[in-house]
Amino acid sequence: MKKIICSLCLLVSSLCATAQENKAINLLFETRLDYQREYLDGDAVKANSGFRGKYLNVMLFGTINEHWSYSYRQRLNKAHADQSFFDATDWIHITYRLNKNWAFNGGKQVVGIGGYEYDRAPIDLYFCSEYWNNIPCYQFGVSTTYTTNNGKDSFMAQFCESPFNFKNEDLYAYNLMWYGTHGWYNSMWSVNAQEYAPGKFIYYLALGNEFRFGDATLQLDFMNRATDGHTFFFKDFSVMGELSYTIGKKFNVFGRMSYDVNKTHSTGDMCVMPGTELTRLGAGVEFYPLPEGNRNLRFHLAACHSFGKNGNPEGTMQDEQTFADMGVKLKLDILALTKTIFK
Numbered sequence: 001m002k003k004i005i006c007s008l009c010l011l012v013s014s015l016c017a018t019a020q021e022n023k024a025i026n027l028l029f030e031t032r033l034d035y036q037r038e039y040l041d042g043d044a045v046k047a048n049s050g051f052r053g054k055y056l057n058v059m060l061f062g063t064i065n066e067h068w069s070y071s072y073r074q075r076l077n078k079a080h081a082d083q084s085f086f087d088a089t090d091w092i093h094i095t096y097r098l099n100k101n102w103a104f105n106g107g108k109q110v111v112g113i114g115g116y117e118y119d120r121a122p123i124d125l126y127f128c129s130e131y132w133n134n135i136p137c138y139q140f141g142v143s144t145t146y147t148t149n150n151g152k153d154s155f156m157a158q159f160c161e162s163p164f165n166f167k168n169e170d171l172y173a174y175n176l177m178w179y180g181t182h183g184w185y186n187s188m189w190s191v192n193a194q195e196y197a198p199g200k201f202i203y204y205l206a207l208g209n210e211f212r213f214g215d216a217t218l219q220l221d222f223m224n225r226a227t228d229g230h231t232f233f234f235k236d237f238s239v240m241g242e243l244s245y246t247i248g249k250k251f252n253v254f255g256r257m258s259y260d261v262n263k264t265h266s267t268g269d270m271c272v273m274p275g276t277e278l279t280r281l282g283a284g285v286e287f288y289p290l291p292e293g294n295r296n297l298r299f300h301l302a303a304c305h306s307f308g309k310n311g312n313p314e315g316t317m318q319d320e321q322t323f324a325d326m327g328v329k330l331k332l333d334i335l336a337l338t339k340t341i342f343k
Contacts, residue, residue: 024062025062026059026060026335026336027059027060028058028059028060028331029057030059030329030330030332032123033053033327034325035050035051036324036326036327037325053077054077055077055123058074068095068097069095070093071092092107100147102145104142104145105144108138108140110137111135111137111141111158112143113177113190114177114190114223115188115190115206115240117208117219118135126300126302126325127256127282127304127325129238129258129259131240131260131272133316134272134312137163139173141160141173158175159172161173162195162196164196169198172195173194174193175190175192176191177190183212184212184213185209187210188208189206189207191205196227200228201228202227202268202269203227206222207221215247216243217246218241219240219242219244220240221239222237222238223239226264236261236264236266236272238258238259238272239258240257241256242256242257243255249293254285255282256280257282258279260277260278260317262311263277273311274311275311276308276310276312278317280304280306282302282304282323283303284300286298296333297330298328299326300325303324303325304322305321306321
């Protein structure tokens with residue numbers, strides 16, 4: 001941690017020293033502090049109750065010129081090996097935009113899997129599906145994206161390290177995604193082939209759907225998973241949904257649900273293991289006290305209850321588990337310079 005803080009201090013000093021050069025730099029800091037309680041069959045789980053510092057992130061992003069841009073997010077509270085500072089790096093990548101249609105990206109990036117629960121920043125979620133809690137979603141790779149002329153649809157092809165490459169076995173993932181923005185309906189759909197062992201794949205069909213009706217938003221995800229030799233549909237899948245409603249500029253209320261099931265005997269699904277059938281239901285409220293719609297400060301209160309069977313005894317969700325959480329998120333815009341480095 002000391003090395004990280006020193007590195008960041010040097011980085012900020014360097015950025016401030018070059019501020020007069022009008023570089024495109026955006027430096028952000030965000031953190032979330034919570035008080036939480038967990039109960040299992042009515043008994044308090046002391047190891048997961050009390051005050052918690054949940055997230056401590058620094059983000060750096062901007063443009064170099066009209067074609068090149070970069071993005072970086074480091075999680076300061078995440079453990080990493082001395083040999084791999086990147087263990088705590090969510091993403092660090094550079095993008096080359098050829099024109100308004102084509103863009104190319106390389107570096108550590110989000111693995112291209114569909115769904116709104118999966119895509120949202122962890123700092124903005126309070127309880128999630130069993131799948132979400134077990135997928136390592138940041139990996140090194142390359143991708144290319146084609147955007148239609150009207151800007152409403154983007155199609156991404158990605159080749160990256162497999163999320164399940166835990167033993168450095170040279171495993172890869174192949175992902176195709178569609179991002180759609182069509183007024184009241186938006187989409188994040190994907191088809192994925194993730195290598196979980198040499199030459200063995202688990203396949204995803206992930207359909208993320210968002211419906212907007214005035215101040216109400218419904219996000220509904222369906223993810224189907226299958227390995228070779230098993231029925232593709234409705235044996236191993238997850239459904240996640242959230243209905244939220246914004247009240248003025250200061251309040252947001254929401255209800256969430258998830259259902260994870262795996263009725264196969266395959267060991268290929270390392271996120272939702274065989275024998276799992278779990279449901280989670282919950283709700284919460286968010287309050288933004290700053291004026292004029294500023295959302296850099298947020299207070300939240302959320303609670304959920306899980307029931308069913310988890311095929312993974314060490315899994316995040318368990319039968320008759322109740323979880324309550326309250327806390328605050330703070331985001332600080334440390335530096336924002338918007339002109340490009342080169343004309």
